[in-house]
Amino acid sequence: MTKKLLLHTCCAPCVSYSIEKIKEMGYSPAIYFFNPNIHPMEEYEKRRDELIEFSKKKNYELIIDNSGFDDWLKKTEAYAQEPERGARCAVCFDIRLRQTAKFAKENGYPYFSTSLTISPHKSYKVISEIGNKLAEEFSISYVDVDFKKNDGFKKSLEISKEYNLFRQNYCGCKYSIRKS
Numbered sequence: 314m315t316k317k318l319l320l321h322t323c324c325a326p327c328v329s330y331s332i333e334k335i336k337e338m339g340y341s342p343a344i345y346f347f348n349p350n351i352h353p354m355e356e357y358e359k360r361r362d363e364l365i366e367f368s369k370k371k372n373y374e375l376i377i378d379n380s381g382f383d384d385w386l387k388k389t390e391a392y393a394q395e396p397e398r399g400a401r402c403a404v405c406f407d408i409r410l411r412q413t414a415k416f417a418k419e420n421g422y423p424y425f426s427t428s429l430t431i432s433p434h435k436s437y438k439v440i441s442e443i444g445n446k447l448a449e450e451f452s453i454s455y456v457d458v459d460f461k462k463n464d465g466f467k468k469s470l471e472i473s474k475e476y477n478l479f480r481q482n483y484c485g486c487k488y489s490i491r492k493s
């Protein structure tokens with residue numbers, strides 16, 4: 314039986330290794346791009362469009378959700394002064410994974426996951442807790458993988474180089490630009 318999985322991602326470099334790992338694990342993934350945190354719009358479009366091109370080349374199924382910008386700003390503004398890896402990031406992960414879980418539930422994906430854990434700058438533990446909490450809330454399964462393990466991050470760099478993928482130099486939100 315096909316194990317349909319919705320794989321949240323923020324960009325082509327992060328998904329490049331993660332999706333192959335998910336396939337190796339026996340799942341049938343579709344990529345889900347939902348990242349209202351990315352600022353400014355020019356950067357958002359650059360990351361999204363690079364992912365569209367990469368998915369076409371690799372024949373990956375891709376779903377783009379361009380919504381949620383006002384909601385993201387409203388829910389994170391109280392945490393503007395937080396450092397990266399602080400409380401704002403947990404809220405940001407929750408917003409993005411919540412929408413992923415909701416979409417998965419409404420569209421017949423029994424599993425969801427995220428490539429966010431491939432980043433050495435993000436807390437695997439926090440992402441894992443949020444993913445598992447949402448799985449319970451939406452009655453679906455969170456596939457809990459620390460993609461950076463077993464040289465996952467290094468492998469994503471190699472694939473990015475091979476495909477000449479655009480790699481951002483800050484996490485994504487306006488607060489992370491100021492601090493980078």
Ligand code: SF4
Pocket residue numbers: 350351397398401402403405406484485486487488489
């Ligand atoms: S630093 Fe990154 S993870 Fe944290 S709130 Fe900003 S975009 Fe989200």
